[in-house]
Amino acid sequence: MIRSVTSRHQTIADDLRSQISAGLIKAGERLPSEAQLADRYTVSKPTLRSALAILQGEGLVEKVHGRGNFILPALHRVTYVGGALSIDARAATNAAMSVSIRTANVKAEGHLSALLRVSTGALLAEYICLTQEGRTPHSLARVYVPQDLVPTDAQEPSASPWGDDLGAWLAGPRPPLAEVREKVTARLPTSEEARTLRISSALAVLDIERVTSDSAGRVVEAALLVLPGDRADALFTTSCTTTDERGTNG
Amino acid sequence: MIRSVTSRHQTIADDLRSQISAGLIKAGERLPSEAQLADRYTVSKPTLRSALAILQGEGLVEKVHGRGNFILPALHRVTYVGGALSIDARAATNAAMSVSIRTANVKAEGHLSALLRVSTGALLAEYICLTQEGRTPHSLARVYVPQDLVPTDAQEPSASPWGDDLGAWLAGPRPPLAEVREKVTARLPTSEEARTLRISSALAVLDIERVTSDSAGRVVEAALLVLPGDRADALFTTSCTTTDERGTNG
């Protein structure tokens, strides 16, 4: 029998978790200090800390250096809707979200130039979108658009959490969008992402690489999305409107 | 200045990682014991272990209790293709994969019965598919099909890593498949999943919940896929074959 199911830190994490979900400790409250908790559970500080690390990885607890450990409010789950060629798709977005966008100009390099199919050094407009519900970040989107596709008249596009408005905003006078290709994987956040999203570096994130191209075959935008796994899903729906898409080779 | 960027265990992890990627330690080889490594880096065993934990979470090192720490071979990335209404979609699957399927009958409960839209206690056929490349698991698929949709003549369907053959296999004499709905999130594996997939419990996994329904609106199968983030992506492509799908409300 593996002892890990009965390890001290697991037991403590389970106990604290049940206290949290039972509401004995309310959201936003500070936990007793690690030293106090270690005393209460009669364990050493490292052991207690590894218990907290579990809860932190589950997005239940936020550690703040020098201040304490805090219970995070139960998080609303946000749904990213894939294949959003039509703009209404983002309707699933929660209302109480605020989005901050930071704009910059960068040069295409390595991976980015490959994604956008532009040469290295080509000018790109970069939009960094951070979505928050209250003070809690829910998503980080880095959107890149070839400089020559950016309208000079409009400075600030309307803000969608996923940066997909940008594509819509660009689409107007141009060939319509034709294809969205989304490559999804799971990983741990980089330390920078963890800082920006205020999440534990042990909390898994969804990594979505979205490439949108227009009917002329030109890549209109590439987006790198990072969604914390404890508060975001991605939803992809494929409908077979006509039956001619199915092969008969079964 | 946050010291974590310079922490001992990070430095050690970085050093070992570069040794691995430089080929100084070859895939499949055993690392020196933790005690030896701790000596070499002049750190204590817990510190050295936290360095190894980082590499383990990156899928570079496999720890085997009682035997040692081993360098994992560079993993081929496998691509799960979403929206696979057509069977050819799985063509992206690597050839050198073996799939083992375990079959059982279970009763629908809670989440499953909701997914399949059957009443609690309804009989389901359960297919547990584990895909491996050599000895390395690449995906775990738990597929559920309502018992009354299972043909009585065929016992064992042909094996796809994602269990999507099952849908194809079921589709024959029935209404064609009409919709695939895939909900994707990122999380850490359960301890059971980590054991089955032989991955670290600190390695993020893609969690895909796939529901396929036929043109009669009936749910044909529900699949719970778990893909280790270090060796699997999911790819979703949405094409706008006709322009009538796009709203004009932009």
Place this chain on the structure above:
DNA sequence: GAGTGGTCTAGACCACGAG
């Protein structure tokens, strides 16, 4: 400066695997 979390140590003891 007091209180908090972050990292590390040196060593103990247990559990597993192979001979």
Place this chain on the structure above:
DNA sequence: TCGTGGTCTAGACCACTCA
């Protein structure tokens, strides 16, 4: 039995926050 990894301890020292 022996060597390995897995867990835990008791305490040291540093870094951050806030009064």
